[in-house]
Amino acid sequence: MALSIWRxxxxxxxxxxxxxxxxxxxxxxxxxKEEEIKNKLALLTGGSVALxxxxxxxxxxxxxxxxxxxAFTGTMxxxxxxxxxxxxxxxxxxxxxxxxxxxxxxxxxxxxxxxxVTNPQxxxxxCMFIQNTLTKLQRLPLISVALVQGKALGGGAELCTACxxxxxxxxxxxxxxxxxxxxxxxxxxxxxxxxxxxSRHALKLLxxxxxxxxxxxxxxxxxxxILSSGTDGPLAEAQKWIASYTxxxxxxxxxxxxxxxxxxxxxxxxxxxxxxxxxxxVWGGPANMQALSKxxxxxx
Ligand SMILES: CC[C@@H](C(=O)O)C(=O)SCCNC(=O)CCNC(=O)[C@H](O)C(C)(C)COP(=O)(O)OP(=O)(O)OC[C@H]1O[C@@H](n2cnc3c(N)ncnc32)[C@H](O)[C@@H]1OP(=O)(O)O
Numbered sequence: 001m002a003l004s005i006w007r008x009x010x011x012x013x014x015x016x017x018x019x020x021x022x023x024x025x026x027x028x029x030x031x032x033k034e035e036e037i038k039n040k041l042a043l044l045t046g047g048s049v050a051l052x053x054x055x056x057x058x059x060x061x062x063x064x065x066x067x068x069x070x071a072f073t074g075t076m077x078x079x080x081x082x083x084x085x086x087x088x089x090x091x092x093x094x095x096x097x098x099x100x101x102x103x104x105x106x107x108x109x110x111x112x113x114x115x116x117v118t119n120p121q122x123x124x125x126x127c128m129f130i131q132n133t134l135t136k137l138q139r140l141p142l143i144s145v146a147l148v149q150g151k152a153l154g155g156g157a158e159l160c161t162a163c164x165x166x167x168x169x170x171x172x173x174x175x176x177x178x179x180x181x182x183x184x185x186x187x188x189x190x191x192x193x194x195x196x197x198x199s200r201h202a203l204k205l206l207x208x209x210x211x212x213x214x215x216x217x218x219x220x221x222x223x224x225x226i227l228s229s230g231t232d233g234p235l236a237e238a239q240k241w242i243a244s245y246t247x248x249x250x251x252x253x254x255x256x257x258x259x260x261x262x263x264x265x266x267x268x269x270x271x272x273x274x275x276x277x278x279x280x281x282v283w284g285g286p287a288n289m290q291a292l293s294k295x296x297x298x299x300x
Contacts, residue, residue, distance in 0.1 A: 041129070058239065074110075095242045097242060098159070161196060167227050
């Protein structure tokens with residue numbers, strides 16, 4: 001079969017692969033009434049979530065509510081969802097750094113918002129809204145990094161588990177305080193924590209609300225690097241760190257994250273099929289042809 005026809009077949013199946021992007025975890029068939037909960041969240045104002053998409057393909061998402069230790073108000077939950085949707089459509093994107101304003105990460109839900117969302121139905125609806133957002137964040141075809149400075153508490157601890165990697169500054173902590181609030185994680189943090197560090201370590205952190213300092217986080221696999229207090233500052237350190245994992249063409253970087261995200265979630269044979277489809281999107285592509293024409297050697 002002519003190579004070009006074969007590639008066309010691979011590419012057409014790869015196109016189908018793209019069509020499955022950004023299906024929400026919860027929809028109306030699960031009783032999720034998105035517009036209804038968004039209208040309620042919109043009344044809980046304060047703070048903001050800002051997204052910068054840079055020319056080099058690395059975006060920065062800032063959780064900005066320093067007067068409340070970057071706690072999420074209702075409007076910030078809506079803005080986070082909108083930023084993640086924007087990133088889902090950013091075809092040039094390769095990486096994402098999530099961080100908090102004024103050198104602290106996030107202290108979870110704004111307790112004023114929590115007190116305003118009194119009935120259990122609305123609480124569960126808010127939980128579904130946030131889980132939809134954080135599941136899409138985790139599945140973005142970008143390498144994502146949570147830059148943890150200061151405190152990542154409650155929902156803030158859950159948010160950092162939705163990123164592929166966590167970089168912690170020397171004085172920072174991640175703390176699942178839910179049990180002290182008479183709660184369990186609801187933003188998907190328990191499920192992702194078990195994926196990251198295993199059920200034994202996850203149960204220890206959730207049942208003790210332990211302050212997880214950087215060295216222990218590194219030891220149990222929750223953190224990937226402890227950032228030294230370099231002269232450039234933590235955000236610049238994080239930019240340097242992510243740059244070493246996002247070199248080269250955007251489509252190849254995105255394909256790498258897609259094959260790993262597929263293997264992380266799918267059954268073995270389904271993941272193999274997805275890997276084949278993603279392979280078809282880069283086989284014979286510009287980066288592949290350039291490497292072949294250069295006679296690339298791997299002895300650096
Ligand atoms: C599924 C989980 C999810 C949910 O249930 O929806 C949650 O995340 S529940 C919330 C979990 N988070 C908390 O319980 C954090 C509560 N705050 C603290 O423990 C402390 O503030 C701190 C984060 C450890 C920082 O302590 P400290 O350095 O002493 O500063 P302050 O306490 O003075 O905080 C400064 C300022 O910020 C306000 N603040 C902090 N966190 C929140 C929050 N989550 N919601 C609302 N406001 C918050 C704090 O009240 C102070 O404000 P003022 O008192 O007006 O100065």
